[in-house]
Structure formats: structure tokens, C-alpha cells
Amino acid sequence: MKLELRRLGPSTWYVPGRVNVGYYEEEGRGYLIDSGLDDDQGRRLLNLIRSERGVPLRAIVNTHSNADHVGANAFIQGRTGCEVWATRIEAALTECTTLEPLFLWGAFPFPQIRDKFVEAKPSRAAFIGNSGPIRDTRLSAVPLPGHFLDMIGVRTPDDVLFLADALFDPAVLNKYRFMVMLDVRRGRETLEWLEREPAAWYVPCHAPASQDIRELVRRNREALDWVADAVWTALESPSSREDVLARLAVENGLSMDASHLLLNLCCVGAHLTALAEAGRAEPHVEGGRLLWRRTERPRAASA
CATH class of the missing domain: 3.60.15.10 (Ribonuclease Z/Hydroxyacylglutathione hydrolase-like)
Incomplete structure (x- = not known):
């Protein structure tokens, strides 16, 4: 070109x-x-x-x-x-x-x-x-x-x-x-x-x-929302970051080399962090694996 x-x-x-x-x-x-x-x-x-x-x-x-x-x-x-x-x-x-x-x-x-x-x-x-x-x-x-x-x-x-x-x-x-x-x-x-x-x-x-x-922003927000929803859905049962990415890859026919996979793992990790910050998910260690599970946001104490 x-x-x-x-x-x-x-x-x-x-x-x-x-x-x-x-x-x-x-x-x-x-x-x-x-x-x-x-x-x-x-x-x-x-x-x-x-x-x-x-x-x-x-x-x-x-x-x-x-x-x-x-x-x-x-x-x-x-x-x-x-x-x-x-x-x-x-x-x-x-x-x-x-x-x-x-x-x-x-x-x-x-x-x-x-x-x-x-x-x-x-x-x-x-x-x-x-x-x-x-x-x-x-x-x-x-x-x-x-x-x-x-x-x-x-x-x-x-x-x-x-x-x-x-x-x-x-x-x-x-x-x-x-x-x-x-x-x-x-x-x-x-x-x-x-x-x-x-x-x-x-x-x-x-x-x-x-x-x-404005339309490009809308399309990018939709793409971000799609990943967020897919990560949340993958946490129906406790899952590692790798489990979440594997599920998304299989369900959507994604092909990745090693570099691409690691970048996508960072992206999944960022969404898991966002869920943790929002009080919607938390990490725990089980059987030598870092797993993520859904959790409820703590309710504010009544006055």
C-alpha cells in the first residue's frame, strides 16, 4: 500500500x-x-x-x-x-x-x-x-x-x-x-x-x-458490553481467567496465536477486575487455581 x-x-x-x-x-x-x-x-x-x-x-x-x-x-x-x-x-x-x-x-x-x-x-x-x-x-x-x-x-x-x-x-x-x-x-x-x-x-x-x-463510539461501547456480558455469563460456575477465555473462544470460533491469547487474557482479567470493583465477583484460590465466582454487592447498613 x-x-x-x-x-x-x-x-x-x-x-x-x-x-x-x-x-x-x-x-x-x-x-x-x-x-x-x-x-x-x-x-x-x-x-x-x-x-x-x-x-x-x-x-x-x-x-x-x-x-x-x-x-x-x-x-x-x-x-x-x-x-x-x-x-x-x-x-x-x-x-x-x-x-x-x-x-x-x-x-x-x-x-x-x-x-x-x-x-x-x-x-x-x-x-x-x-x-x-x-x-x-x-x-x-x-x-x-x-x-x-x-x-x-x-x-x-x-x-x-x-x-x-x-x-x-x-x-x-x-x-x-x-x-x-x-x-x-x-x-x-x-x-x-x-x-x-x-x-x-x-x-x-x-x-x-x-x-x-458518535456512531463509532456507540459501536465500541456495544463491543465492550458484549465482552462484559460474556465474562459475566461464563461465571455461572467458578472459573479461572483461562476458563473464561476458553469458553468465549469455543463459543465464538475465535482463533488465536500465543500473543493474541495473552492480550485477550489481559482483557478478560480487566473485566474480572471491574466485576470485583463493583462487588459482583471475587477471586478465591482452590486446588492451586485462582478462580472467580459471582457475589452479591454488600447492602448498605440501615440507619
């Missing part, structure tokens, strides 16, 4: 692809918003920017540290000397990319989950806050909690709001069924915020740019 810059405002473009990448210019310098998966993507992005814009690249602003968003950082940084900016915890994973497969597996990762789709090449990263102005630019960070550890969106002065992985295309949701979500409660808050937040353009990383995202 040939890369192209699509203009959304006087100083703002995006590059459509498997991961939509943002591009912004200010005072004769360029800024990427995420970089894509690998060296090939980085090479093609640089060639595109040089041929069509011809300005030096100052920085890559990473919305979060998933490999498909930071995988081209190292190549681009090596070729241009540009900076990489990310929130503190996402910067840590951007610099030490082994941390992502490590926390997915819960131990030092085995080789099959250390490919470029999970473990990107490391790049040097500097910290930015998750809200407000980004360094000495006119870009602004907005917190988008839920999907990952400290994910942000980026708003440009042209009122273009880059949304990272806060929303997914319905085709993606229908194919994979799971929305990767580490914090369900805060993910729901992000959807509510997006429904109310005005912008001239919205650019999710895994859905087309749009001037109206």
Missing part, C-alpha cells in the same frame, strides 16, 4: 494505514504522532515526508507504547536524530520494549511472543505529561485511559484530535470480538468523554478519520 499524506488542516495531516500515523508542522519542523510497526514503515514515512514536505523532523509523539505505534521509532530516530516523547510509564516501555511481553506473560517472555508485533525495537524517549501542552509546541495531550497504561490523544491547533487506540473500526471489532482494555471502568469513561468532546476531525489509529465519531 502506497503511503500518502492527507491534509486535515493548515498544519495537520495523517497517513492512512494499518495504523494511522499523524503528522504536524510548526515553525518549519515536523512532528509525527506515532510511527508504525517496523523499519519498513519508518523508511517509507521518512521518504514521504522528505518528498512532500521537505522539513526536518523534530520529534515523534507516541500515544502509547504498543509495538504497532512505536515500532518504527528506532529506525526514524537513527536516521534523523529526532526526539521521542511519551508519558512516563509509556516511555519506560518504549525504551525497554521487553517489558510488554514480560507483563503479558508474567515472567521473562518465551521466544514466540518476542516478535515485532509485541516487542518493538527500543528507542530513547523523553517524558511528557498526559494532559495539557506538549513541551514547547502548540500540540496538546489529552488523557485516554483504559486501553493501555497511560495512553494519550494529541490535539493539534487545527482542532484535529488523534485518538490512538481509544476507538476501533467495527470491522476490527467483528473480526477479533475483544477490545483490548486494561482498565474497563476508565475505558468506559473515555468513551463517554469522546462522545461529548468536539473536534473538527477525529483520527483513531485503527479506524478512518471522521468529523463525527
Whole structure:
């Protein structure tokens, strides 16, 4: 697929692809918003920017540290000397990319989950806050909690709001069924915020740019609700996190490799945490297994 810059405002473009990448210019310098998966993507992005814009690249602003968003950082940084900016915890994973497969597996990762789709090449990263102005630019960070550890969106002065992985295309949701979500409660808050937040353009990383995202928010909320209901149904009898995922996989014909399975286990775990926070389920250890069972929310004491 040939890369192209699509203009959304006087100083703002995006590059459509498997991961939509943002591009912004200010005072004769360029800024990427995420970089894509690998060296090939980085090479093609640089060639595109040089041929069509011809300005030096100052920085890559990473919305979060998933490999498909930071995988081209190292190549681009090596070729241009540009900076990489990310929130503190996402910067840590951007610099030490082994941390992502490590926390997915819960131990030092085995080789099959250390490919470029999970473990990107490391790049040097500097910290930015998750809200407000980004360094000495006119870009602004907005917190988008839920999907990952400290994910942000980026708003440009042209009122273009880059949304990272806060929303997914319905085709993606229908194919994979799971929305990767580490914090369900805060993910729901992000959807509510997006429904109310005005912008001239919205650019999710895994859905087309749009001037109206209300329907996309609705579809994503439905997908989140579907997983929540499926996890609750699976707790008809005490079940482990693996039991819950296995039931959902069999019932819905889901095919997964090791990396995909571990991501889905994180998602199931996030829903179990949400049930525990709501007082609807609790964990217990039985026969050397961590099982989850339904429970009633404690009633408030009468006055």
C-alpha cells in the first residue's frame, strides 16, 4: 500500500494505514504522532515526508507504547536524530520494549511472543505529561485511559484530535470480538468523554478519520458490553481467567496465536477486575487455581 499524506488542516495531516500515523508542522519542523510497526514503515514515512514536505523532523509523539505505534521509532530516530516523547510509564516501555511481553506473560517472555508485533525495537524517549501542552509546541495531550497504561490523544491547533487506540473500526471489532482494555471502568469513561468532546476531525489509529465519531463510539461501547456480558455469563460456575477465555473462544470460533491469547487474557482479567470493583465477583484460590465466582454487592447498613 502506497503511503500518502492527507491534509486535515493548515498544519495537520495523517497517513492512512494499518495504523494511522499523524503528522504536524510548526515553525518549519515536523512532528509525527506515532510511527508504525517496523523499519519498513519508518523508511517509507521518512521518504514521504522528505518528498512532500521537505522539513526536518523534530520529534515523534507516541500515544502509547504498543509495538504497532512505536515500532518504527528506532529506525526514524537513527536516521534523523529526532526526539521521542511519551508519558512516563509509556516511555519506560518504549525504551525497554521487553517489558510488554514480560507483563503479558508474567515472567521473562518465551521466544514466540518476542516478535515485532509485541516487542518493538527500543528507542530513547523523553517524558511528557498526559494532559495539557506538549513541551514547547502548540500540540496538546489529552488523557485516554483504559486501553493501555497511560495512553494519550494529541490535539493539534487545527482542532484535529488523534485518538490512538481509544476507538476501533467495527470491522476490527467483528473480526477479533475483544477490545483490548486494561482498565474497563476508565475505558468506559473515555468513551463517554469522546462522545461529548468536539473536534473538527477525529483520527483513531485503527479506524478512518471522521468529523463525527458518535456512531463509532456507540459501536465500541456495544463491543465492550458484549465482552462484559460474556465474562459475566461464563461465571455461572467458578472459573479461572483461562476458563473464561476458553469458553468465549469455543463459543465464538475465535482463533488465536500465543500473543493474541495473552492480550485477550489481559482483557478478560480487566473485566474480572471491574466485576470485583463493583462487588459482583471475587477471586478465591482452590486446588492451586485462582478462580472467580459471582457475589452479591454488600447492602448498605440501615440507619
